[in-house]
Each structure stands twice: as structure tokens, then as C-alpha cells.
Amino acid sequence: MTETSRTSEEADADLIARSRREPEAFAELFRRHAPDITRYVTRRLGADAAEDVVAETFLTAFRQRARYDVARPDARPWLYGIATNLIGRHVRTEVRRLRALERTGVDPVTAPFTERSDERVSAAAVRRALAAALAALPAGHRDALLLVAWGGLSYEETAQALGVRIGTVRSRISRARSRMRRELGGADPTSLRPTVNEEPIGG
């Protein structure tokens, strides 16, 4: 219809508020965020487990929409937080697959997408080292690290998602990075340049 105007500027919070009266408005929130969240969960658990986790994430969010703080325009921290809790139920799957990658160099998570696999982005040794580091991290550290690295959340958003203080996020990520550097020290050194300037960690 020519005169219908786009409401893509409508903030997530407005959508959620509207969905309390008009539940069907919630579907728009799914359309906005499901692609990214699906990819995020897939990277952590694999495609087979991701579908249920994503479905459950949005069903949970829908049921909890009355409790969303509409002062927060962007719903991503909320949604990623719910997804993170649900991923936690699959922690053994996640670690088992990371260990498999560490051991064999073959990644069960990316194997189904092999036709798209890009060897350039990470050499096998690097992948195995990173997998070792991720598998060894406490779950809360891994959550913080991957929300930033794969989820694209800021430290502040990660803190919201995990329900922890931003200082906690900083220290978790700092330790996770040290762990990765240690593991990578044993990996192909040519793929790594020493990080001279450690960026100050900030939110």
C-alpha cells in the first residue's frame, strides 16, 4: 500500500510494549533478531541443537515480555541473555565438540557447512588451540567472551545479558584472552604476532 509507512525505526522496546496488547507484534522481534541469534547459537552448539535453543529463546522471551524493561530500547542483550541460559543446558555438547576440534582438527560444528569452509580464516593449529582454550574456560567466562566476539555485544550489553556487573565482564574476558594467548603460544607461531599493545578493556 503506497501510503503505509515503514516502522522499522520502532525500537525493540516499543515492539515489546505493543506486543503486550497485540501479541502478534512479537513476531517482528523474531524477524529482526532470529537470524543473528541463530547463527550465534549455531556457532556455539552446532546446527542440530541450535534450532531448539532458538525456538525456546523466543518462546521464553515471549512469555516474559511483560517483565521486559521498556527503558532499554535494544532487546539484544535480553535475547542473548536468554539464549545464553539455554545454551548452558547444552554445556556438555558444547565442550565435547570443542574437545573434538582440539583433538582432531575437524570441527563437528562447521562440518555441515564445509562447502563454505574457509581455510584462510583460521589455520587448523589455531582452531585447535582456540578450541582448547574455549573448552577449558569456566562457562561464565566463555559466555562473556563469545557474546563479545561472536554476538557482537559491547561489554555493557554483555553485562546486561549475563546479569553481572561490567567489571566482572572485563575481568572474565581479560582472563579468557590470557588463556587463549597461552594456548596459541603452542600453535603455529607465524599466524600470531605478539600483542604488544593490550587494548585497555572498556565497556
Added chain:
Amino acid sequence: MDEMTLLENLRSEVPPPESADLRRVEERLTAAITGSAAAERPRRRSSVPFRRPVVPLAAAGTALVLLGGALAVRGEEPGPKGHVVHVMPNRSVEVLDRAAEGVWRQRELRPAPGQYLVFETESMASAEGAVGEDGAYGRYLHRGRRKVWMPVQGRSLDAVVVDTVLPARRFPGYPLPATAPRTTRTGRPERLVDFDQRPEHLRTDYAYLSRLPTDPQGMYRHLYTGLGEGEEAHRQAWSRVCDLLCQAYMPAAQRAALFRAAGAIPGVTVVRNAEDGIGRKGVAAARVDRLTGERREYVFDPETYDFLGERSVVVDAAAAGAPVGTVVSYSVVLKADVSDSAPTPRPRS
């Protein structure tokens, strides 16, 4: 590369999800949403039965047959017959997927009972018959604008229309007959139709459309209600999509389901560089009607995926009796809005 960059690259070959996978997940959510909507908003049942005895009035000017006109009345549709169950095949058309997604970004009209949906459209249709001065056979392209007030709840018999006739166009290969309109002329408010013998499942009033399924599978079954099998069924199902889009308005959830369902109709393809009847560029989902030799295109805005209108283009000169590329009919939506009142129609003489 520092360790964060290396980590960002890890598993970066995982692609964004396929739309079919997302749709499967979305359906689970939609089911929950719909359940909740039904619980929070009990359905209203229309107390007025739609089908009622009708007295067909003779159509004015029986020699002139307007093809593809926007009259709401159509008696040729057979009623439900047999028990052919149409299961939605697992296919989709990108344009219609985008349209389904676009629905949620568009301004939603929320007509209330007692109000009217007001549509302003421009259309062109092929007119043929004894249109020459001396009753000789002729063809031309009749064009008009119309503004229709459709009651949100209730029967199309209460709908009011103001028609504006626009200068006609020549049909390729035929001279413009003397009787064809050459000037713009706006009429007075009239009742849209004198009778409506459509079966229940072809109703297009908002109250009815609001109760249609919000899942693509359910909408697909609705499109095929009463249809048999094969090409003719698919042709009619595709045509019914237009009935639900042109001069009708359904809530976003149903509209999204309609686009997904339409994309599953066999034979539907994408036309990238499409154009609607008044020259607006767009992308279209289209289906060739082999019987008429025309391709029926539903055109969408390439950015917003707002529905712009429909158009029929000749693809088979022999079947259509017109050169390939001829636009034989179109209908574009100029405006859709809600109004509290409608003009009083002129009484029938």
C-alpha cells in the same frame, strides 16, 4: 592478528540461517502467539449470515464485457466440492518471502467494527464486444480510478464506490471505438455491488479475513478451498491471492501467511524488473496463465515490499490475441486507509 581477531574468525564459516529453517522456528513461535492472542481476545462471531438470497440485477450494457474488472461479485467460482486436500509444498519465492517479512515493518491499519476500509485504486481492463458505433465487434483498454468504502464488518452490499472513468487506450490491433471513453469523468457514490453470491470462503471483508489462519499452511489450504487438482486449481489459487490483496485488507499476521502460502503455489516465479500499472518500478511474483497466454504479476516496492498492485502481461501472442509484452490489465493500490463514514450511495432507479 591478536587472539580476539582469531577467535572472531573461528567458525565464521557458519552461514546465516536458511529462511526455510527460520520459518520452521517462527511457526513454533507463531503458534504460541496465536494461542495467546486467541486467549486474550475472544473471537467475535458475525451474527449476520453472509449468504442470503440475492436478486441479480441485469448488468448495464450487456454487450460490453469488462474482463478483469474489480467487481466484487463473481458467480463462476464453484462451491466446495470433493475432498481434495492441498498440502503446502515446501517451496518459496524470494520476493514473497521478503514481502512476508516486510509486513511487520509497514504501518498497520486497524479498522474497528463500524468503520470502513477505504481503497483508492486505478485499474485497466480489456473491454470487448459490440463496442463499435454500429454494434461492430471491437476491443479497447478501459481505465478507471475508484474509491471504495468497504464496511469492516458486514456485507459487501453495504460497500460504496465512486468511479472515475479515465480516457481509454487502444488495444493493439484494434482501432479505439467511438464509444470508448475519451475524457475523465467522475461519477456519484453508488453501491459497489447489487448482489454477492460468493461462497463464504471467498469473502474478503476485514472481519472475515481477520479470522483466517495465520500460519502459511493454513492459509495455503484456504487458498485452495473447494479447488480440484492440477493447473486450473493453481491458477485459481493464484488469482485468489489478488482477491485478498487488491481492494481488501487483512491483518499483518494473515498477510504474512498469505505471502508465504502464495510462494508455495506451483509455477510462481520472480520478475526482477517489474513495473506496476502506473509505471512504478518494483519486483514481482508472477504466474503464467497458459489458458489466456498472460503472466499475472503481483508487484511489490523493491525497498519496502509494500504491495503496489497487479498486472497482466501477454507472454503468448496466439493465446492472448495480442503481441507479447502487451499489458492487458492492471490494478494498482493508490491508497488504503480507514474512515468512520462512507458517502450515501445514490438510490437505484
